[in-house]
Amino acid sequence: MTLTRYMNTAEIPAESAPAKTTYFSSINKHLDSANQALSAIDAGNQHLHIDNLAHQDSGFELSNQERYALFDSQGMSRDFIRRHIREERKSFTPAEQHQLALIASRHMLAEIQQRNAEHVALYLSFDGELATEKLIEALWHIGVKTYLPIVHPFCPGHLLFCHYHSESVLIKNKFGILEPKLNVQDVIPTPKLDMIVTPLVAFDGACNRMGMGGGYYDRTLKNSVNNKPFAVGFAHDCQQVSHLPVECWDVPLPLVITPTRRLARS
Ligand SMILES: Nc1nc2c(c(=O)[nH]1)N(C=O)[C@@H](CNc1ccc(C(=O)N[C@@H](CCC(=O)O)C(=O)O)cc1)CN2
Numbered sequence: 001m002t003l004t005r006y007m008n009t010a011e012i013p014a015e016s017a018p019a020k021t022t023y024f025s026s027i028n029k030h031l032d033s034a035n036q037a038l039s040a041i042d043a044g045n046q047h048l049h050i051d052n053l054a055h056q057d058s059g060f061e062l063s064n065q066e067r068y069a070l071f072d073s074q075g076m077s078r079d080f081i082r083r084h085i086r087e088e089r090k091s092f093t094p095a096e097q098h099q100l101a102l103i104a105s106r107h108m109l110a111e112i113q114q115r116n117a118e119h120v121a122l123y124l125s126f127d128g129e130l131a132t133e134k135l136i137e138a139l140w141h142i143g144v145k146t147y148l149p150i151v152h153p154f155c156p157g158h159l160l161f162c163h164y165h166s167e168s169v170l171i172k173n174k175f176g177i178l179e180p181k182l183n184v185q186d187v188i189p190t191p192k193l194d195m196i197v198t199p200l201v202a203f204d205g206a207c208n209r210m211g212m213g214g215g216y217y218d219r220t221l222k223n224s225v226n227n228k229p230f231a232v233g234f235a236h237d238c239q240q241v242s243h244l245p246v247e248c249w250d251v252p253l254p255l256v257i258t259p260t261r262r263l264a265r266s
Pocket residue numbers: 123124125126129149150151159175177199200211212213214215216217
């Protein structure tokens with residue numbers, strides 16, 4: 001059984017929205033196995049786990065009644081969608097955020113392992129973004145090298161990617177986001193990354209991506225050749241919208257992973 005098992009292409013419009021409680025009770029059914037998968041790696045049971053995670057059914061499928069309702073964004077401006085979805089993703093409690101991040105991290109870990117990625121850029125969450133801390137710890141345990149974006153000190157709108165390890169010193173950037181203190185020896189040229197797990201504010205069914213509005217990831221991803229590095233959006237289900245107004249500089253993602261979906265761009 002493959003990961004695509006939990007991809008559900010049917011979209012539920014907002015008017016037939018199930019209550020958030022229904023979404024959470026279906027999510028909770030999958031929490032134990034996600035917890036076990038990630039803590040087995042913590043416990044050093046790596047080898048067994050890598051094999052298991054890569055091949056077992058690590059996904060799940062929600063019925064239309066259980067899934068998070070799609071926000072109908074038709075005709076809305078980018079700015080309005082950005083503000084609305086930022087509020088939506090911030091509305092989860094810390095406990096809900098933790099559960100959702102665990103479940104999604106398990107899926108992302110399986111994706112990283114299946115692709116044999118050795119150098120993976122991620123982000124440290126803020127503003128209600130899906131948290132990556134557990135995923136990063138699991139990657140350290142299995143020997144995958146992790147990197148974080150740094151807002152470029154001289155080149156406005158651009159990012160540098162720096163090695164992130166257990167000894168890294170983190171400082172807040174101008175947006176209040178934690179990033180590694182710049183050390184040139186830690187910088188990796190972007191084409192050397194195998195994967196970039198990108199933050200995003202909103203995405204649609206065609207894997208179009210909208211971020212915080214700085215154009216940082218668009219500038220980074222426009223230089224990808226043959227999907228190297230392979231960019232994967234990591235987001236809450238509530239961040240999917242029915243339609244994103246696309247600009248000429250927007251770079252669509254080949255894949256988006258949420259707690260309940262693996263959405264590949266066709
Ligand atoms: N966790 C995380 N790290 C990331 C990003 C991200 O989206 N998430 N970025 C993705 O690109 C870059 C930072 N880009 C950002 C762009 C705008 C704002 C922001 O908060 N803008 C404010 C206005 C700030 C101001 O005017 O000074 C806002 O919109 O409220 C934050 C991050 C690099 N690191």
